[in-house]
Each structure stands twice: as C-alpha cells, then as structure tokens.
Amino acid sequence: MEYPLKVKELNKSLGKKPIIKNMSFQLERGAIYGFLGPNGSGKTTTIRMIVSLIAPDSGDVEIEGKSVRTNREEALAHIGAIVEDPDLYGYLTGRQNLEHFARMSATPVSKERIDEVVTLVELEGAMQKKVKSYSLGMKQRLGIAVSLLHKPSVLILDEPTNGLDPKGIRDLRHYLQRLAREDGVTLLVSSHQLNEIEMLCDKAIIIKHGEVIEQISMNTAVKEKAATFNIQIEAEPVEQAKSVLAGFGKVGEVAGKLELEKQPYEQIPKLVNALVAAGVNVYGMSYRNRLEDAYFSITEGQKEDVS
Numbered sequence: 001m002e003y004p005l006k007v008k009e010l011n012k013s014l015g016k017k018p019i020i021k022n023m024s025f026q027l028e029r030g031a032i033y034g035f036l037g038p039n040g041s042g043k044t045t046t047i048r049m050i051v052s053l054i055a056p057d058s059g060d061v062e063i064e065g066k067s068v069r070t071n072r073e074e075a076l077a078h079i080g081a082i083v084e085d086p087d088l089y090g091y092l093t094g095r096q097n098l099e100h101f102a103r104m105s106a107t108p109v110s111k112e113r114i115d116e117v118v119t120l121v122e123l124e125g126a127m128q129k130k131v132k133s134y135s136l137g138m139k140q141r142l143g144i145a146v147s148l149l150h151k152p153s154v155l156i157l158d159e160p161t162n163g164l165d166p167k168g169i170r171d172l173r174h175y176l177q178r179l180a181r182e183d184g185v186t187l188l189v190s191s192h193q194l195n196e197i198e199m200l201c202d203k204a205i206i207i208k209h210g211e212v213i214e215q216i217s218m219n220t221a222v223k224e225k226a227a228t229f230n231i232q233i234e235a236e237p238v239e240q241a242k243s244v245l246a247g248f249g250k251v252g253e254v255a256g257k258l259e260l261e262k263q264p265y266e267q268i269p270k271l272v273n274a275l276v277a278a279g280v281n282v283y284g285m286s287y288r289n290r291l292e293d294a295y296f297s298i299t300e301g302q303k304e305d306v307s
C-alpha cells in the first residue's frame, strides 16, 4: 500500500497547553479522508503543521517520502491546500489570478496545466470575468484550481463547504471525487458536516483532544460502530406499509418517506420480506445518519460540540 502522506507522532503545545498529542496517521493513495472531531480538538492545528504553516514541537510529516522538517520545499511541492480563505484577487479575472499564482509557484506551471485545472473545476465560462463578480462557490472552485496548479498528489481542505449552498456543495463533491478517482489525488477534508463527509469520503479519521481516537471506513461504519440507525422506506400503499413497519418499531415520516427508528443493520432484509409478504410495493430503502451514529458512539457524549 502506498501512503503519500504520513503524519508521524506529532506533538504541539500552544502556550503551556498540549494541543496535539502523539498524532499519527497515514493516507492511502487516491482515497478521500474526512478529518473529524469536536470543536477545538486540533484539526486546524494538525493541518497547519502538515502544510508547514507552523512547526511541530516534535514528530514529523512525510509527503511522498519527503520530510516537511528536513526537506520542506520538496515535500511541499507534492501538497496543495486551502486552509484559510484562498487569497484571490477580486480585481483580476479568473485567468489572471491563475497566471499570477502559476508565476509564484516553486514548480513550473505550463499554460496547458492552467487550462487543465480550469476544465477540472468547470470554470471555462468564467475565466474572463473579474473574481469579485464570482459567487462563493465559484471562488471556492478557483481556489481549488489554484491549489492544483503544481499537480500536488495530496490535497488538504479545511472546511471547504463552509458557506456553500446545496448545489455548490454537490458540485464540489463531484470535482473532488473526480480528482481522487481519475487523477489518484489523495484528499484530507476537515468538516463538521457529517452527512457531507459521509457522501464524499471513503474513510474518516476522528480525533479528540489532539489524539486520533478512531479511523473508520465509510462502508463499514454502520456494521462496526453504529449499533442502530434509522431506515427510510418508500413503499405503497403507505398505510399498509406503516402497519407492517409498526411491528418492528416506531414509524415516522421524514421528507415524504416513512422512517423506522433505531434498527440494527440485519433488520433490512427482514423488513423487505415482511413488506413484500404483505403485498406492499417497495420502491426504495436507505439508512440515515450512519456516520453520525458512528461519530457519536466513538466520541461519546460530544454531541454538544458539533456545530
């Protein structure tokens, strides 16, 4: 297994307070990782150390085998990041911004590469427009295009969906998934939006009080960590479906679908069988809040910390 990013026993105190404690994890190539944890658990501080904005007290970060401490320039050549709001110039056009950042890049950036990143984030139509006229989503995409100019193999995004509308969030998810699947870019994405992380990511690293407490795969989150979860059912006739489902637990309605609360994973085939046996047509069944359940069962009692 290849690990383009390795975080190795990082420690960091701010003032006298230990903020990051022996933090270690590694990311597999081409996978998308959520970086989760309650407010103040140390996500941003860790990310700032990964991209070398602050130095750790001890430990190291290796990017494509190069140490951020001893081989900083070579290590950073492989990483792209948006940690704070990207510093875009509003009075310049999208293309002028990209050309500016291409000139500033330590790695040479060709004209073709500029075109490539524009296509990737689908901003072809907006290149001649001044960035001050861009929507937040367009600025976010341009920021990602800037961070990709030097062809990083690892991309780090700190709360990238902040302030985006649902379409902006969905579009961003598609670009990021394409980056990972088609270009093999490895992503680390911090967010408090658990549903969003669940849809975007393959895996999640969960931290608390500056330590990694769990690493989970999205597709096993249900079976391993969440004891129960809510199941949404689309079925007709609705009244008949309700009476069958009532035999299994509390039935409610969410967004026009029936929802059965707190069911174990193994219950799904039993529900389908029972509905079909009663002559109900089943159009769809899905489970909700899988990552949320896993997150809370892992971070125990941290619910009030998640915004």
Ligand SMILES: Nc1ncnc2c1ncn2[C@@H]1O[C@H](COP(=O)(O)OP(=O)(O)OP(=O)(O)O)[C@@H](O)[C@H]1O
Pocket: 014, 015, 019, 037, 038, 039, 040, 041, 042, 043, 044, 045, 046
């Ligand atoms: N410059 C600083 N000086 C002292 N303490 C700091 C400083 N920056 C952050 N901290 C503390 O470090 C801890 C970790 O903060 P950090 O911003 O890394 O957490 P986070 O997980 O990113 O939080 P959030 O989810 O709220 O963004 C917090 O307790 C915070 O108060």
